Amino acid sequence: MLFESPYLFIIASSLAIGLIAGIVMHRADFCMTACFRDLFLFRDGFLLRQLVLLVVASLVLFELGRLAGLIKPYPFPLLPPPSLANLIGGFLFGIGMVLAGGCVCGSLYKLGAGSLASLLAVLGMLIGSTAYAEIHEPWADFARATRLAEALTLPQWLGLTTTAVLLPLSGLGALWLAREFRAGRMERPAWARGHLAPWQAALILALLGFLSWLLVGMPMGITTSYAKLGAAFTSLFAPEYVESRSYFSLQSLHYTPPFSDQPIQGGPGPALDAIAAIQYPLLLGIVLGAAFSALRLGEWRCHFRLPPRQIVSALAGGLLLGLAARMAPSCNVWHLWGGLPILALSSLLFLAGLLPGAWAGAYLLRRFVIR
Amino acid sequence: MARRLELDIRGQICPSCLLLTLKAINEEAEALRRGEAEIVVTTDDRQATATIPAAAERMGYHAEVASLDEGYRIRVFGGR
Numbered sequence: 001m002l003f004e005s006p007y008l009f010i011i012a013s014s015l016a017i018g019l020i021a022g023i024v025m026h027r028a029d030f031c032m033t034a035c036f037r038d039l040f041l042f043r044d045g046f047l048l049r050q051l052v053l054l055v056v057a058s059l060v061l062f063e064l065g066r067l068a069g070l071i072k073p074y075p076f077p078l079l080p081p082p083s084l085a086n087l088i089g090g091f092l093f094g095i096g097m098v099l100a101g102g103c104v105c106g107s108l109y110k111l112g113a114g115s116l117a118s119l120l121a122v123l124g125m126l127i128g129s130t131a132y133a134e135i136h137e138p139w140a141d142f143a144r145a146t147r148l149a150e151a152l153t154l155p156q157w158l159g160l161t162t163t164a165v166l167l168p169l170s171g172l173g174a175l176w177l178a179r180e181f182r183a184g185r186m187e188r189p190a191w192a193r194g195h196l197a198p199w200q201a202a203l204i205l206a207l208l209g210f211l212s213w214l215l216v217g218m219p220m221g222i223t224t225s226y227a228k229l230g231a232a233f234t235s236l237f238a239p240e241y242v243e244s245r246s247y248f249s250l251q252s253l254h255y256t257p258p259f260s261d262q263p264i265q266g267g268p269g270p271a272l273d274a275i276a277a278i279q280y281p282l283l284l285g286i287v288l289g290a291a292f293s294a295l296r297l298g299e300w301r302c303h304f305r306l307p308p309r310q311i312v313s314a315l316a317g318g319l320l321l322g323l324a325a326r327m328a329p330s331c332n333v334w335h336l337w338g339g340l341p342i343l344a345l346s347s348l349l350f351l352a353g354l355l356p357g358a359w360a361g362a363y364l365l366r367r368f369v370i371r
Numbered sequence: 372m373a374r375r376l377e378l379d380i381r382g383q384i385c386p387s388c389l390l391l392t393l394k395a396i397n398e399e400a401e402a403l404r405r406g407e408a409e410i411v412v413t414t415d416d417r418q419a420t421a422t423i424p425a426a427a428e429r430m431g432y433h434a435e436v437a438s439l440d441e442g443y444r445i446r447v448f449g450g451r
Contacts, residue, residue, distance in 0.1 A: 101385045119382070191421070191424075191438070192417035192418075192421070192443070270432040304382070310387070370383075
């Protein structure tokens, strides 16, 4: 046992991982929204290639970690069974993230660097995540009714061993990436101060995801804490409302963390539980890490001149993003950095929805917001 | 002396910087090519310091990035 209580170790690990992630994302401007948006808006696949690198690197790390018995539980907790809810949630998430100008994680590092637009987006996400409590029951029924399989991952569903599916896939991924590197398509000139090449950021973030699973018991995820923060804030002036919503009494997480023999649990309610211990420090770490990075570079500054259309877009996009992150459930970082590398079926469905969602968001952005 | 078109895109949501610059490049295409105009973008978007020069070069123009106290200044100019 590293510490008396499992919480202290989890909080310290998550905070450290968040701080490094915040610095790295700020230095490389590693924006998950831009990965998809720029493909549709500018026919520019540069950042999407970096995401492929992150996913392939995570796939290899996670599988080696699993084979060595280092990461557990496997698959990680909080992974939903595949259903149409993942697909629809992913679609709405895609629209929301493009309109908000950043996803759940990206908005945090931009907020840390002083972006007012990202502050509005984060406020929208808090409201959207909390408002999900209003539709939780019918939506959970819908997810159950449209469940596509009991298996959680593609290898399970195919009845194959994890290695049998992941090994050829990682080989193909590595070959493709090697070709892209040789052709010079993984790097481009950049003039930003303290710039970190996105491919380096992708590798560091893959390593952080692995460390998160190793130390905390799951890859990086933060979206439940948005509903949690919203519930905590709401219960300050309307505690009876929070108590009356079944969503806030859920205990969706039950697990025994690594380096502990004490099972812990948590959910989206306002209590300071396991979810709070895992996600609050990560969220805070990303904001503080990015703020530290921006201050060190002399780039921390706040601008208040946001065109009215962009104010509406950031808030409305954030709202949709927050709601969709609860419907999916979970965000792009959880699904693409955590679920996709182990071929979680829900993450594959989320991605299948996210692509057309980002396309639709890019259309709306160009048509109505930035003119 | 080339006519200077100034764009101040500090603080706006992504990807305002690249979208508005591309729009200006398209509107000023002829004048840019003849060297009669240049576009100067002031931004705090770190990403734009890579994406704007890349897009401008692809379209056959030149771009220069300078670091300022208030962010970055990207100058797009010249023809083929």
